[in-house]
Amino acid sequence: MADNVVSAFGNSVISDYSKLLKDFGVESSSKVIFPSPLTIMRRGIVFGHRDIKPVLDAMKLGKPFAVMSGIKPSNFFHLGSKMVVDEIVYFQKHGGLAYYAFADLESLVDNGLSFNESREFAHDNLLDLVALGLDLKKARVYLQSEEVAVQRLAYVYSRNVTNNMLKAIYGEHPIGMYMAALTQVGDILLPQVEHGLLPVVVPVGFDQDPHIRLTRDIAVKHGFIPPASIYHKFMCGLSGVNTKMSKRDPSSVIYLNEAPNVARKKIMKYAFSGGRATVEEHRKLGGDSAVDVSYQYLTYLMDDDKELACIRDDYTSGKLLSGELKKILADLVEDFLVKHQDKREKARSVVSKFF
Amino acid sequence: MADNVVSAFGNSVISDYSKLLKDFGVESSSKVIFPSPLTIMRRGIVFGHRDIKPVLDAMKLGKPFAVMSGIKPSNFFHLGSKMVVDEIVYFQKHGGLAYYAFADLESLVDNGLSFNESREFAHDNLLDLVALGLDLKKARVYLQSEEVAVQRLAYVYSRNVTNNMLKAIYGEHPIGMYMAALTQVGDILLPQVEHGLLPVVVPVGFDQDPHIRLTRDIAVKHGFIPPASIYHKFMCGLSGVNTKMSKRDPSSVIYLNEAPNVARKKIMKYAFSGGRATVEEHRKLGGDSAVDVSYQYLTYLMDDDKELACIRDDYTSGKLLSGELKKILADLVEDFLVKHQDKREKARSVVSKFF
Numbered sequence: 001m002a003d004n005v006v007s008a009f010g011n012s013v014i015s016d017y018s019k020l021l022k023d024f025g026v027e028s029s030s031k032v033i034f035p036s037p038l039t040i041m042r043r044g045i046v047f048g049h050r051d052i053k054p055v056l057d058a059m060k061l062g063k064p065f066a067v068m069s070g071i072k073p074s075n076f077f078h079l080g081s082k083m084v085v086d087e088i089v090y091f092q093k094h095g096g097l098a099y100y101a102f103a104d105l106e107s108l109v110d111n112g113l114s115f116n117e118s119r120e121f122a123h124d125n126l127l128d129l130v131a132l133g134l135d136l137k138k139a140r141v142y143l144q145s146e147e148v149a150v151q152r153l154a155y156v157y158s159r160n161v162t163n164n165m166l167k168a169i170y171g172e173h174p175i176g177m178y179m180a181a182l183t184q185v186g187d188i189l190l191p192q193v194e195h196g197l198l199p200v201v202v203p204v205g206f207d208q209d210p211h212i213r214l215t216r217d218i219a220v221k222h223g224f225i226p227p228a229s230i231y232h233k234f235m236c237g238l239s240g241v242n243t244k245m246s247k248r249d250p251s252s253v254i255y256l257n258e259a260p261n262v263a264r265k266k267i268m269k270y271a272f273s274g275g276r277a278t279v280e281e282h283r284k285l286g287g288d289s290a291v292d293v294s295y296q297y298l299t300y301l302m303d304d305d306k307e308l309a310c311i312r313d314d315y316t317s318g319k320l321l322s323g324e325l326k327k328i329l330a331d332l333v334e335d336f337l338v339k340h341q342d343k344r345e346k347a348r349s350v351v352s353k354f355f
Numbered sequence: 356m357a358d359n360v361v362s363a364f365g366n367s368v369i370s371d372y373s374k375l376l377k378d379f380g381v382e383s384s385s386k387v388i389f390p391s392p393l394t395i396m397r398r399g400i401v402f403g404h405r406d407i408k409p410v411l412d413a414m415k416l417g418k419p420f421a422v423m424s425g426i427k428p429s430n431f432f433h434l435g436s437k438m439v440v441d442e443i444v445y446f447q448k449h450g451g452l453a454y455y456a457f458a459d460l461e462s463l464v465d466n467g468l469s470f471n472e473s474r475e476f477a478h479d480n481l482l483d484l485v486a487l488g489l490d491l492k493k494a495r496v497y498l499q500s501e502e503v504a505v506q507r508l509a510y511v512y513s514r515n516v517t518n519n520m521l522k523a524i525y526g527e528h529p530i531g532m533y534m535a536a537l538t539q540v541g542d543i544l545l546p547q548v549e550h551g552l553l554p555v556v557v558p559v560g561f562d563q564d565p566h567i568r569l570t571r572d573i574a575v576k577h578g579f580i581p582p583a584s585i586y587h588k589f590m591c592g593l594s595g596v597n598t599k600m601s602k603r604d605p606s607s608v609i610y611l612n613e614a615p616n617v618a619r620k621k622i623m624k625y626a627f628s629g630g631r632a633t634v635e636e637h638r639k640l641g642g643d644s645a646v647d648v649s650y651q652y653l654t655y656l657m658d659d660d661k662e663l664a665c666i667r668d669d670y671t672s673g674k675l676l677s678g679e680l681k682k683i684l685a686d687l688v689e690d691f692l693v694k695h696q697d698k699r700e701k702a703r704s705v706v707s708k709f710f
Contacts, residue, residue, distance in 0.1 A: 105507065105510045108511065109513055145507045145510075147503070148502070151503065152500045152506065155464055155500075155531055155534060155535070158531030166530065172518075174513065174518065175518055175521065176510055176513030179509070179513060179530075179534055180510070182534075
């Protein structure tokens with residue numbers, strides 16, 4: 001299943017991040033000091049960046065900067081989707097102007113979703129964004145299809161690309177996908193269009209790097225500051241570290257809006273285990289935390305470093321059994337979902353007013 | 356100078372309209388009965404159409420129909436631009452919903468005009484539209500860059516074309532031009548998006564037929580009534596029947612906003628004459644009305660058929676000299692411009708409010 005091809009329009013499983021850093025000229029985050037970092041920043045799950053220094057400088061000096069990201073609203077948010085949201089909220093809390101685009105033009109051209117279907121997903125996604133801490137009153141959140149400011153930028157920026165350039169960056173695609181790509185350039189440059197020159201950070205999965213490269217190129221041509229980006233590793237599917245969460249396989253993914261007890265059962269039943277064939281063998285040899293999905297999920301979701309280290313030691317030494325490890329994750333996820341969904345309910349009135 | 360290639364993005368000079376009818380499957384207008392026809396309809400200057408019958412039927416029965424057209428706002432209107440406007444006003448007066456798009460997204464991608472520059476031209480063009488009789492209160496007039504309804508339709512319709520299809524229809528162009536073409540499909544189908552199924556007629560120059568074919572194809576796929584079109588012959592440049600009006604050669608073109616006495620001088624000085632080398636020869640052999648630009652212009656601009664027939668007889672028989680023919684046109688154009696520009700001034704307040 002390992003696949004090193006990065007496609008902005010696809011959903012590749014990436015197994016070798018160090019190779020990506022080298023091949024694409026992305027800098028490693030290992031030496032980047034994020035103030036009061038998120039767990040995923042401390043643990044190197046945020047593994048790379050482009051040009052983050054001007055953003056960190058602005059944060060340090062209290063100068064204006066922005067954070068910009070978005071989603072193709074074609075699905076509910078899952079545990080993996082949480083990362084980008086946490087990153088946006090992080091930068092917003094550190095003083096950044098927050099921009100968030102629901103790329104419903106892309107869910108139309110890519111998935112054939114109507115604007116109404118996309119709007120339903122966007123509405124649900126926004127509940128998660130607010131529940132995870134986004135201050136909607138201070139954020140600029142929009143549906144692409146309703147935002148003329150960004151759509152017409154696609155035409156402006158179309159003058160800076162050739163058809164061959166688009167093919168080289170994205171591969172051969174129908175024109176609508178190229179249009180969606182140019183609209184995304186419009187999204188990413190919108191903070192500077194609306195607020196003048198300022199550093200902008202775009203937290204994204206690495207598969208979005210082609211958009212970042214295209215945008216940085218066009219930004220320079222229009223006298224903007226090339227936007228920075230940070231990249232995180234993808235959360236794997238429940239069925240194994242080299243699988244991905246898939247809409248077509250509900251047992252592979254835990255959605256943020258699904259019943260907490262169902263999520264618990266999924267983890268207990270489907271999470272791929274790094275344990276041994278028998279309890280005796282496990283006690284003797286220990287489990288393999290590198291392929292154990294429950295342990296891997298904990299590296300994303302458990303904030304306490306000491307507790308996590310204990311768990312790993314106990315698991316790899318054989319003291320902790322696979323079922324027990326699963327239960328730790330299941331407890332944590334169930335507890336998180338109960339609290340998160342309570343916050344979602346409280347967000348309903350403000351989100352409904354927004355849409 | 357004869358050139359039979361039709362390009363929606365170019366400005367070809369067309370000399371053989373019967374060949375166009377045959378090659379492109381456009382029907383001749385010769386058998387079409389327009390009620391209370393415009394001069395250019397009676398005289399076969401409106402030479403062809405696609406599928407006009409449902410529109411004429413709706414007109415006859417007083418049923419809903421629409422007229423839709425537009426312009427790339429990259430220049431002032433000239434005598435030739437008047438035709439499309441007269442056609443729109445004609446259909447509006449006969450009960451049609453009038454739609455008019457200023458394609459500033461196209462003047463951006465094609466000519467590099469900023470939205471502000473396009474807006475200046477659109478403002479001036481709209482003065483002409485109102486002066487020529489458009490009822491702005493009953494019309495839906497917009498700048499593409501400000502109309503999210505039409506921009507997002509470009510993404511919807513992008514799903515109905517392949518890159519090869521676009522290349523086959525338009526030739527190889529930068530992506531922005533294809534985007535502009537899809538936006539134009541959005542413009543043309545907008546009346547049915549907003550008012551439900553109804554016959555729509557699009558008065559255009561024949562060079563716009565590729566857009567019409569693309570739109571009719573997409574219309575069927577979305578369950579719309581394929582829009583009808585009518586085509587008129589181009590008005591030639593002042594310097595000859597096989598030349599075109601050109602912005603780069605101001606002596607070739609008479610703008611609707613230029614000083615009437617300057618227009619008079621242009622005609623007297625530059626209008627290509629079908630007259631003979633000497634007065635004696637002219638009296639003996641007569642002038643050639645087929646190549647005389649003044650006479651050709653009169654076929655567009657002089658409403659009285661009998662008067663026009665007299666002029667042609669007198670000119671071809673040698674009774675009327677070239678200078679005298681020029682003077683007839685110069686008088687008519689000067690008089691028209693004086694009155695037209697008075698109406699433009701009166702239109703200023705309503706147009707300024709619009710922009």
